[in-house]
Amino acid sequence: MSYIKPKFRHPRLQKNALGFTVADYDGAISTLCAGCGHDSISAAIRNACFESAIPPHRIAKVSGIGCSSKMPTYFLGKSHGFNSVHGRMPSVATGASLANRALTYIGVSGDGDTASIGMGQFIHLIRRNVNMTYIVANNGCYGLTKGQDSATADLGSVAKGGAVNPFDGIDLASLAILQGASFVGRSFSGDKEQLEPLIRAAMAHNGFAFIDVVSPCVTFNNHTGSTKSYSNTREHLEPMALDFVPMREEIRTQYAEGSTQSVTLHDGSVIHLHKADSGYKTDDRMGALNAIQSGNDADRILTGLLYLDPNSKDLNTNLNLATRPLNELGRRELCPGSKVLDSINEGLR
Amino acid sequence: MKKIKGINDFVVKFANVNGTGSASANHLFAKAIFRMGIPVSPRNIFPSNIQGLPTWYEVRVSAKGYLGRRGGVDLMVCVNPQSMEKDVASVEPGGYFVYDSTKPLAPHLKRDDIHYFGIPFTQMCMREYPNPRLQQLLKNVVYVGALAAFLDIDFSVLKGLLNDQFKGKERLISSNVHALEMGYHYARDHFKCPLPIRLKKGGNSAPHIRESEHILMNGNTAAALGAIYGGATVAAWYPITPSTSVVDAFSQYAERMRIDPGSGKRNFAVVQAEDELAAIGVAIGAGWNGVRAFTATSGPGLSLMSEFLGLAYFAEIPVVLIDVQRSGPSTGMPTRSQQSDILAAAYASHGDTKQVLLFPATPRECFDMTADAFDLTERLQTPVILMSDLDLGMNDWMSPPLEWDDDYQMDRGKVLDAQQLDEVEKWGRYLDVDGDGICYRTLPGTHPDKGAYFTRGSSKNEMAVYSESGDDYVQNVDRLLRKFETAKKYVPRPKTHDPIPVKNPKTDLKLGALFFGTSASPSYEAVEMLAKEGYPIDTMRIRAFPFHASMDAFIHSHDLVFVIEQNRDGQMRRLIINECEIPPGKLVSVLNYSGTPITARKIARIIRETLQSDDAKANVVPLHSETV
Ligand SMILES: Cc1ncc(C[n+]2csc(CCOP(=O)(O)OP(=O)(O)O)c2C)c(N)n1
Ligand code: SF4
Ligand SMILES: [Mg+2]
Numbered sequence: 001m002s003y004i005k006p007k008f009r010h011p012r013l014q015k016n017a018l019g020f021t022v023a024d025y026d027g028a029i030s031t032l033c034a035g036c037g038h039d040s041i042s043a044a045i046r047n048a049c050f051e052s053a054i055p056p057h058r059i060a061k062v063s064g065i066g067c068s069s070k071m072p073t074y075f076l077g078k079s080h081g082f083n084s085v086h087g088r089m090p091s092v093a094t095g096a097s098l099a100n101r102a103l104t105y106i107g108v109s110g111d112g113d114t115a116s117i118g119m120g121q122f123i124h125l126i127r128r129n130v131n132m133t134y135i136v137a138n139n140g141c142y143g144l145t146k147g148q149d150s151a152t153a154d155l156g157s158v159a160k161g162g163a164v165n166p167f168d169g170i171d172l173a174s175l176a177i178l179q180g181a182s183f184v185g186r187s188f189s190g191d192k193e194q195l196e197p198l199i200r201a202a203m204a205h206n207g208f209a210f211i212d213v214v215s216p217c218v219t220f221n222n223h224t225g226s227t228k229s230y231s232n233t234r235e236h237l238e239p240m241a242l243d244f245v246p247m248r249e250e251i252r253t254q255y256a257e258g259s260t261q262s263v264t265l266h267d268g269s270v271i272h273l274h275k276a277d278s279g280y281k282t283d284d285r286m287g288a289l290n291a292i293q294s295g296n297d298a299d300r301i302l303t304g305l306l307y308l309d310p311n312s313k314d315l316n317t318n319l320n321l322a323t324r325p326l327n328e329l330g331r332r333e334l335c336p337g338s339k340v341l342d343s344i345n346e347g348l349r
Numbered sequence: 350m351k352k353i354k355g356i357n358d359f360v361v362k363f364a365n366v367n368g369t370g371s372a373s374a375n376h377l378f379a380k381a382i383f384r385m386g387i388p389v390s391p392r393n394i395f396p397s398n399i400q401g402l403p404t405w406y407e408v409r410v411s412a413k414g415y416l417g418r419r420g421g422v423d424l425m426v427c428v429n430p431q432s433m434e435k436d437v438a439s440v441e442p443g444g445y446f447v448y449d450s451t452k453p454l455a456p457h458l459k460r461d462d463i464h465y466f467g468i469p470f471t472q473m474c475m476r477e478y479p480n481p482r483l484q485q486l487l488k489n490v491v492y493v494g495a496l497a498a499f500l501d502i503d504f505s506v507l508k509g510l511l512n513d514q515f516k517g518k519e520r521l522i523s524s525n526v527h528a529l530e531m532g533y534h535y536a537r538d539h540f541k542c543p544l545p546i547r548l549k550k551g552g553n554s555a556p557h558i559r560e561s562e563h564i565l566m567n568g569n570t571a572a573a574l575g576a577i578y579g580g581a582t583v584a585a586w587y588p589i590t591p592s593t594s595v596v597d598a599f600s601q602y603a604e605r606m607r608i609d610p611g612s613g614k615r616n617f618a619v620v621q622a623e624d625e626l627a628a629i630g631v632a633i634g635a636g637w638n639g640v641r642a643f644t645a646t647s648g649p650g651l652s653l654m655s656e657f658l659g660l661a662y663f664a665e666i667p668v669v670l671i672d673v674q675r676s677g678p679s680t681g682m683p684t685r686s687q688q689s690d691i692l693a694a695a696y697a698s699h700g701d702t703k704q705v706l707l708f709p710a711t712p713r714e715c716f717d718m719t720a721d722a723f724d725l726t727e728r729l730q731t732p733v734i735l736m737s738d739l740d741l742g743m744n745d746w747m748s749p750p751l752e753w754d755d756d757y758q759m760d761r762g763k764v765l766d767a768q769q770l771d772e773v774e775k776w777g778r779y780l781d782v783d784g785d786g787i788c789y790r791t792l793p794g795t796h797p798d799k800g801a802y803f804t805r806g807s808s809k810n811e812m813a814v815y816s817e818s819g820d821d822y823v824q825n826v827d828r829l830l831r832k833f834e835t836a837k838k839y840v841p842r843p844k845t846h847d848p849i850p851v852k853n854p855k856t857d858l859k860l861g862a863l864f865f866g867t868s869a870s871p872s873y874e875a876v877e878m879l880a881k882e883g884y885p886i887d888t889m890r891i892r893a894f895p896f897h898a899s900m901d902a903f904i905h906s907h908d909l910v911f912v913i914e915q916n917r918d919g920q921m922r923r924l925i926i927n928e929c930e931i932p933p934g935k936l937v938s939v940l941n942y943s944g945t946p947i948t949a950r951k952i953a954r955i956i957r958e959t960l961q962s963d964d965a966k967a968n969v970v971p972l973h974s975e976t977v
Binding site for chain 2: 055058072080081088095096097098100120121124128319327333334338340341342345
């Protein structure tokens with residue numbers, strides 16, 4: 001059991017634009033192993049929702065099965081959550097978002113939940129561009145079933161028992177970009193400076209936003225030899241720093257000319273990217289794929305906002321769905337009445 | 350030689366090649382009889398193939414209004430040389446065989462107990478039409494013309510139908526009428542018309558059909574309309590015969606009836622999912638979030654949905670599933686009908702699960718029960734499965750017209766809104782406040798700080814907090830069982846009819862018959878046949894699972910109860926034995942699982958043989974049905 005929330009800390013009394021404190025975004029106490037990367041992601045999601053001042057009850061949390069999929073219990077206790085079945089959260093999220101397009105949807109999954117049993121649903125979720133934030137807590141193993149290799153375990157990475165993984169790992173970020181995801185980011189559970197703004201930007205994005213978060217499993221996959229251990233990840237990280245400025249906040253921060261690049265999202269929010277190196281373009285799919293791949297080849301994990309199409313058309317738009325949430329419609333809008341039925345009968349005589 | 354006689358009471362069968370346009374001509378034939386006011390029931394018997402294989406269309410005409418299959422063929426129209434041998438053999442002695450005589454009939458196809466009518470359809474069309482496609486299409490219309498002469502079909506009705514079908518396209522109308530006339534005149538000129546089997550306008554002696562002005566429609570379209578009227582807004586599916594046309598029809602109606610007048614946008618969403626797991630997942634996600642959602646599938650899809658059905662049962666999420674059954678297992682015979690998903694659906698999923706099932710027997714019931722299913726699923730907070738089948742779903746059935754009560758109020762079940770959440774003293778998602786096993790749910794986004802909870806497939810306590818305590822688990826699953834008891838109050842009751850009086854009964858046994866869905870029509874007919882022979886049989890038509898208490902009573906009050914169904918293992922019989930406190934030996938299976946719908950004659954024969962066997966006299970159940 002680990003406590004992600006120290007009880008007395010000053011910033012917890014601060015209020016966001018809606019007057020909520022960060023405690024209003026807390027969930028239940030985590031039952032994951034102490035030090036599990038997933039808890040840091042929970043904290044980052046909580047902080048991101050607080051910072052972005054989204055009313056907690058207007059967020060719906062969905063997940064599959066796994067240690068990672070348990071996470072939604074540990075943040076946003078005032079939001080409804082749905083812990084569905086292994087690998088099938090994408091379909092549940094699709095239905096939920098169609099039923100009420102006015103809520104913000106956060107999906108949390110694991111590398112097993114997404115890259116193995118759920119691969120089909122994941123790819124189709126991207127294809128449909130469901131308006132949601134989808135976070136994979138990627139530890140390269142199946143935590144909940146005690147440490148088996150997952151499909152994202154890197155080639156040559158060594159399991160706790162010493163077995164060497166003979167298969168190439170699936171790179172979820174590349175895959176998402178290839179399939180046309182309109183927002184793709186990657187981060188590390190320990191890098192809250194990067195992860196929090198990335199989550200905020202993902203939630204502001206209109207369409208499917210995917211974040212692959214390397215999240216070490218301290219119990220089964222945090223030893224030397226594992227490429228998803230804390231030490232290995234820290235050593236090989238190649239982070240792009242970023243800031244997120246929501247639409248309603250005036251821009252207070254000033255950035256030195258030339259060192260930042262700004263991207264405006266559909267809703268008017270702005271993402272500022274601080275480039276270590278110059279030339280990375282978030283709207284260049286081929287460039288993004290190349291950069292990720294060259295990173296992988298050089299044993300570097302490129303993190304940050306990897307690809308963004310701020311003008312993507314989400315599923316609601318493509319289905320030409322009415323603006324009013326479907327779950328608010330009643331008999332008057334839905335039931336055509338007896339006269340219409342009579343004319344249908346007439347056509348069948 | 351004997352000639353089969355009969356006015357408004359015979360079976361015509363067409364032997365065609367699929368993909369040749371015969372379907373619309375055959376439909377024209379059946380619809381003309383329907384418009385003449387004579388009870389008719391057409392059935393497609395088709396292969397799992399798009400083009401080039403044998404396909405049949407069987408039309409039963411029955412003044413008494415029997416809409417199930419009778420068995421046997423009185424008049425065969427054979428335009429497919431591939432299947433001719435089998436088709437000749439299937440005609441009843443004294444029956445009629447119409448064939449394409451462009452090529453002479455092979456000698457081995459000559460029977461001396463049936464009547465042959467050779468018409469050179471192909472040759473006539475080659476002569477008349479320059480274009481090969483037209484030759485093929487209109488050949489079908491020519492044989493309908495010939496049948497108009499043979500059976501005395503009202504020509505003006507046929508013309509009226511063509512007018513409706515090709516509204517405004519004069520050229521098409523006149524070429525079709527011309528083809529009809531060609532066939533008609535050929536038959537008149539070469540044979541004595543009409544035949545001893547023939548039609549007579551308005552010759553309908555079926556009281557139940559005369560009562561209301563009937564319609565001709567298939568069950569899938571009716572179910573789709575039921576979903577529209579029931580207020581479904583999210584449909585997710587993966588194509589599979591024979592359920593595909595449910596969602597197709599839903600989409601078409603929704604495009605017409607569910608467009609927001611202000612914005613022109615859709616007040617519905619249809620998702621063609623990547624597979625059936627996703628299809629039901631979408632519907633469950635939508636149901637969780639407060640809309641009426643459904644999916645439609647057939648056997649293999651039902652299997653794929655099984656894990657999610659377990660989740661929806663345990664997490665108590667409303668969702669409607671329309672299962673249009675076909676022959677299994679596996680792909681089985683995908684275009685043939687069966688009632689063989691009963692057990693798979695009733696106990697769908699791992700762990701202790703029981704699902705609510707509805708069994709429609711007519712398109713009207715497909716409509717009513719689908720609309721009701723949405724009330725039921727939200728009232729009970731559990732999946733509701735409509736058990737249709739290929740025969741009902743894809744064939745046209747005469748049905749009482751669809752009716753709608755404009756005062757209907759949706760029953761959204763126990764859902765608390767923000768105000769109610771403020772007023773309620775203590776709320777727990779799984780607190781059984783009313784003692785009926787149904788608890789109060791809340792929807793995401795309702796209240797700023799009340800009513801949020803976590804939905805999960807794992808165990809929890811009454812306050813929706815994760816719990817692995819054995820007591821919490823037992824309390825929860827026991828409550829689900831209580832809820833299933835409550836369901837009996839809400840699901841449609843079984844139907845019984847007054848017994849048919851029998852003057853000199855041949856048996857002292859009190860006999861009963863249980864059946865459901867498409868087995869009902871031929872069962873009623875078989876029961877009437879047997880009543881005439883001296884076997885009185887009481888009937889009960891099952892319409893839902895959980896079973897109503899009156900079914901136990903029905904079984905208890907009879908010595909022998911026939912359970913008539915269309916699968917190998919007597920699945921309904923087994924379900925009854927499992928669920929009711931009754932002596933299993935009383936239930937005798939009457940089965941048909943060849944893929945073609947069960948016939949009245951077969952039912953009557955099996956029951957007759959059972960009653961005449963020594964076993965039945967000793968009130969002992971025959972061995973073959975003792976396997977439980
Ligand atoms: C259908 C099904 N198969 C298998 C399981 C067992 N199972 C539970 S969690 C899990 C793997 C989870 O791995 P991942 O998604 O990476 O989550 P982690 O625990 O690593 O965070 C498996 C195989 C299951 N719950 N359901
Ligand atoms: S087993 Fe691994 S993934 Fe699961 S809670 Fe423990 S550290 Fe986290
Ligand atoms: Mg994992």
